[in-house]
Amino acid sequence: MKTALGMLLVAVHVVVFLLIASHCRGTDLTVELRAPLASPTLALDGELPAAIADRVAIALEQDPPGLARRTWSTRYRGGYLRSIGAAQLVGPFQDPDGRACSGRVVVGQRLLDAFAAPMKIALEAELKGEGFVGIGDFVRVGKLQLRWAQLASHPEDRFVKAAPHGYVRVTATLQFQRVEVPLTVALLPEANATEVKFAILARAELEFGNRFMQWVSDRLGGDKLATRFTRRQIDNAIVTALQPPPPFDVGGQTITFAYCDGVPEIVEGSYGALPFRVVIGRVDGDPSVLPPRRGPAPKLPIAPTAALAIDLDLDALNALLFELWRTGYLDKRLADAGLDQRFNSDPIVTEFLSVRISAPRLALPPVLSAKGKDLRLAADARVAIADGALRTVGRVWGGIDFALGGKVEPISADLGALELSCERTPTRLVPCYADLVGAIRDRGADFHGELTRTFAALLSDIFVEQRLSDSALPVELVIKSAAPSVITDASNASLHLDLDAELVSSP
Structure with missing residues (x-):
């Protein structure tokens, strides 16, 4: 009898516990x-x-x-x-059809300095065999320098009327048999949706000190001389460096960079920068x-x-x-x-x-x-x-x-x-x-x-x-x-x- 009562008591406790647990469950x-x-x-x-x-x-x-x-x-x-x-x-979100800029390429003054030597060699090859009445045959290119420039720092460049984004200033001396021609070229960057290019302005100082040689100078035209001898050499190198990074392949997929709607930025004697976007x-x-x-x-x-x-x-x-x-x-x-x-x-x-x-x-x-x-x-x-x-x-x-x-x-x-x-x-x-x-x-x-x-x-x-x-x-x-x-x-x-x-x- 006691055993039965004990078992009943245990059963009651189990039932009560289950009821309480069911209500306490979180x-x-x-x-x-x-x-x-x-x-x-x-x-x-x-x-x-x-x-x-x-x-x-x-x-x-x-x-x-x-x-x-x-x-x-x-x-x-x-x-x-x-x-x-x-x-x-x-x-x-970014717009796949937009042209908002998100990066930039920066070309330091150090790279322009490095470009000077090969450009000098290329210009000399371009001018080899050239000659003009009154000044003789071309001999060589004197020291050539390139510099990132702002017009405010070079008031002597009066031939540059406006350069809102700055310019690349190139100076050199073209040595002919009878005269040396100081040359200054300004490369003004222009960027659009598909390319960056440079407008070329030039000044060649042909002041010879007598009437006959001045007549030669007027006929020759310093600006024409400068533009002719620099167009194919100088701007190509800088354009190549300023372009957006080339497309690259990663695991069979090509990532492409492109021009954007930003403008070039030039800091005197320091760097030139051009913005780009990721396609x-x-x-x-x-x-x-x-x-x-x-x-x-x-x-x-x-x-x-x-x-x-x-x-x-x-x-x-x-x-x-x-x-x-x-x-x-x-x-x-x-x-x-x-x-x-x-x-x-x-x-x-x-x-x-x-x-x-x-x-x-x-x-x-x-x-x-x-x-x-x-x-x-x-x-x-x-x-x-x-x-x-x-x-x-x-x-x-x-x-x-x-x-x-x-x-x-x-x-x-x-x-x-x-x-x-x-x-x-x-x-x-x-x-x-x-x-x-x-x-x-x-x-x-x-x-x-x-x-x-x-x-x-x-x-x-x-x-x-x-x-x-x-x-x-x-x-x-x-x-x-x-x-x-x-x-x-x-x-x-x-x-x-x-x-x-x-x-x-x-x-």
Whole structure:
């Protein structure tokens, strides 16, 4: 009898416990989200369960334009935090049909100085065998100099009536048998949608001191002489250096740079610069997905020791990333990196976990933004997660932090963020595998070397070992290395590349 009463008492306790547990069970955190992947303005409003809506903290972790990310977080008893995150590409966006500038090529005074010697040789070859009555045959070109100039610094150049953007000032002495002809040439840059060219103004001082020789001077015409002997030699070299970077091939995909609607900029004795843009296309099936637009960014000056420099605003960098994503290059590189294989074969995973993942696929183009004095690359990817018989889609949010300009590592890349949410349905998100993601995040230092090498190689592929040439010149300009640095403000940034270049004989 006592045994029966004891069993009945235990049964009653079990029933009561189950009833209490059923009433005490917390409401799971879920977010019903029907937001588009890309939107001109932020549209990341999710629907929460009514029972916990007032306890959920909502935050915007990354501001638009660019990849914005909203999080929904709540704490349960015991201090356990659960979070869900979702990303959206937010405008304003760049216009594939527009001509807004997003970068510039900077030609330093050092490169003009280097051009002087081969130009002198080319001019002498051009003038060889020439002669004029009264002054004799051509002998040689005296010292030739090129200089970035502003008219205010050269009042003696009265033959230049206006130079709103500055000009290239060329001075030389043409030595004939009987006279030396001082020559001054002004090359005024003119840029349009398809090319940059120079208007040539010249002055040759032919003052000979007697009537007969002055008659020769008037007949010869100093301006005609100067223009004839410089048109094919000097401007071609500078145009070649000032052009946008040449198209480059990355993994079978071609990235193209083009002229934009900006104007040349010349600083006396320092540099000349011409802006350019990155050509972008549209995504098949979803033309609303485009790189974000921030507008002009601050820029660093060219280093005194650099021959060339390239400035890439965030708009240019994000246009490059967009094209590499749109053409499938970035997804291929992610697959080649084997992140899924490394995870699946990790000894801890194989021994203690049943979870396996696929290679990540980028749902949106990665986006760079300013982060303090450096840059952060944000990415939103999808990964297939298998846990035994369970299959789900994971939304991976990652951030890579870049430090540029260091003496030991010119580019340093580190894992700055890693978060995961799962799709219970395509529109319902739930927290998942928080401990697993935390363990991977804690091992972020392991990714430093691979990330740094990958992005340093990409930078080298685009800009290093490029050869700039013109058929009218006996030399080529070869870019040997690139030294990166960055300048940021509150909402924008630009990547500055000082290029070490040298002139070599054309093959």
